[in-house]
Amino acid sequence: MIDFYALLSNGITAALENEGSIDWFPCPRYDSPSIFSKILDKNGGSFTIRPLIEYFYKKEYVGNSLILKSEFKVKDGKRLQLIDFLPLSLPAIIRIYDSEIPFYAEVNPLFEYSLIKPGVQFLESGIIFTNPRSREGVEVLLNGSYTFEENKIIFNPGKGFLYLLYSKDLRYGLFSKKGFVYSRPYEALDKALRYWDSQISKAKKIRNFEKEYYRSLTVILGLTYNPSGGVIASPTTSLPEIVGKERNWDYRYVWVRDASYSAEALIRSGLYIRGRDILSFLTSMIDPSSKSFDHPFYSIDGTAPPAEEELTWLEGYKHSKPVRIGNGAYMQVQSDIEGAYMHGLYTYYKETKDEGFIKDVWWAVDAIANWVKNSWKDKSTDIWEQRGIYEHFVHTKVMDWVAVDRASKLAEMLGIETDWKKIADEIKEDVLANGYSEKTKSFVRYYGSEEVDAALLTLPLYNFISVNDPRFISTLQRIEKELSVSNSLLLRYKDDFLGEVSNPFTLVSTWLARVYIRLGKIDYAKNIINNLIECSTDLGLIAEHYERDTCYPMGNFPHLFPHSGLILALIELEEIK
Structure with a gap:
């Protein structure tokens, strides 16, 4: 390590x-x-x-x-x-x-x-x-x-x-007349x-990878701004994805997607109130009269983050310039994030049966479902936040489906009649018709593409498609063949608007492990988890990326995504009968 x-x-x-x-x-x-x-x-x-x-x-x-x-x-x-x-x-x-x-x-x-x-x-x-x-x-x-x-x-x-x-x-201050306080x-x-101790002791107990499970919980709690409940993606800025290159970003903000994923992890671990706090923060950001989440991320107090700028006087981590504060992705339209939030909310209800909370935020559920209903056919940026690129990304369409599917299920549980199930069926039909390529025998990154990206691993994780469906199995095989680096570490994709990528994205390993748990290949799933843990630091912290072949931490550190993903993988491992 x-x-x-x-x-x-x-x-x-x-x-x-x-x-x-x-x-x-x-x-x-x-x-x-x-x-x-x-x-x-x-x-x-x-x-x-x-x-x-x-x-x-x-x-x-x-x-x-x-x-x-x-x-x-x-x-x-x-x-x-x-x-x-x-x-x-x-x-x-x-x-x-x-x-x-x-x-x-x-x-x-x-x-x-x-x-x-x-x-x-x-x-x-x-x-x-x-x-x-x-x-x-x-x-x-x-x-x-x-x-x-x-x-x-x-x-x-x-x-x-x-x-x-x-x-x-x-x-x-400390030496003022007020210093005694x-x-x-x-x-x-x-x-x-x-x-x-009071926070962590409330979590569900597990038998496998207990040390790593608790460490990941402390990381999520350590990235949560307690006054608001907003959880940041990482406590750092401009730690590079690749040393000496320009893939350097400021992650000290509350990404709707990342925060929803961490809320799901906390809720599944039994830390219901802390997970609900994150959902409450996100709910307060929702605009019921336009796109539900106007922005992909927010400052930790819920206000708009600062514009992206470069700190030219800093040499950068290992001379990796530029050093940035703020994040230009704030201007993007990301249509997958409503689904991430809705899935977190649905998970909370399934785990707690807290009907009062769902009724209290029903206005948000209604706003999201109806926004997705009217917008899902539009192009969007995707989970990987490529700048200036709008496509019909398959993962984004699936998350549109997640948004209305979960909203429909919540409505059914509360006895509310909607047409959201019909919309979910329409989205699913569209993805199966346009997001799967007969030529490559796989789902693809976006409509008309022949590439795959690692986000396609999430299709069975959200129950969009059976993990045993031949269309997904062939997709899984392509992802492992084309995006694997070493030891179950995978790239997100081969290239983007900045060119070729080279270092694996740690979250993807947790997705891969969860897929193999669903396939019943438990020893293989444990091996994937072990490889990810072996690449973590001496204190069990996981970076956004690992350097190819060395496991040296790259990207912002530690990162919310892989720690949340690891918790979900370990809980699912624990639930195997």
Whole structure:
């Protein structure tokens, strides 16, 4: 497994840390400018704690949490132990140490993605970093025996902590008269541990791949913005799909599709309220008088995300430019996302029989079904968000079918008469007539195409077609033959508007495993899951892509999609009689 970054999160923002260095920390929330951006530029600022001499390093999460425990061991066997976490509800980092050796800390925040250097003020008990262009700042409270030496803080052996807090206005910061209201480090650690345990303990128990199951649950919860229930696709921006290339995007927003998929995973795992919170966020985005979801994704508070722009002063991850914030896909019309939401809602009702919730959001069900009824014949972009390309994508048409099929089933359960079943039948007939090629003996990427894409694996997952249907079996064979890279890792497709693709998309492996579970080939499905897990990082985190042949994490990290897909695959594996 690859040694890579750990994710720290508290439900309002996140940090990435490895080997004692926190290299990414947006403040005050996930989609804010990062005060540490070393992951995107070697001079981007970081928060580092390390021994003064050569060491051996290892890390692990504390139980089923996103609280990180690190150990630095020097040659004589003495150790520096760190526990790093984000206290609940604060844009803060607490680092508790217990050390037998001297060590150093280096805190170098830079505002606006490293564009603005701070003013620095040293106090007897800490440091204040001030943005000269605003009232915001970063304060670091120090506890223990230490001295300041140039840009470093040298700590003597012992116990203590470093407490970093970002403040929008330093007049209300850690060293202000209001400072007494903020978390006390050891108490905050106890509360954070209790929080994670209280969340994860509610989940259904499974027998296979238990460790990976719980880790994936913590990732979904760690990507959820608790004040709204919106769940982001990833906590990072511009980690490239291919090193040195331009496939670099900002994923710190709530994609309707990804969020719906994660809601389904939480609901199926028994975390019904957390899954419903995501659905409630998405419901509040629905426009009943036009396209149900006007945009493919939203900011974490439900507002429009910023326009895409490039941060030209950052060199990019391993020199992969450009570094982008915002996302131009906001302008796309994606017609599959209503189906993703509706399937999540239908799954919630099937699992909970919460008729009151469905009745409360019936206006949204009605809006979606009627919008799809009137629009499903139109071209659209697809799940892969190719820019400027509109086609009759088969996966999108199937998700149109999902939208009205699930709406029809909900209406039937509630005793409401509609014509939605008829519309669903029309869509299905159209897909079977135009989305399947007699020439290639397979379903195709879009009407008139001869290509396949991995999204076709979802057809039996949504019960659009039987997994044993010869038309799907031949499609599966083509996908595995043409898109496989190695060890059950598959490409999404061969090429797109940016040219040829080369690195596998991790979500696809979970789809493939779920297909083989349905085919009754359980050992093969387990092998697919094992291969995906073997390619995950040392902490069990999964990136958007893996580098071909090396399994090195590529794309934004960690990624919501594969962790959600893995949960669904593991639950379906568990349900086999």
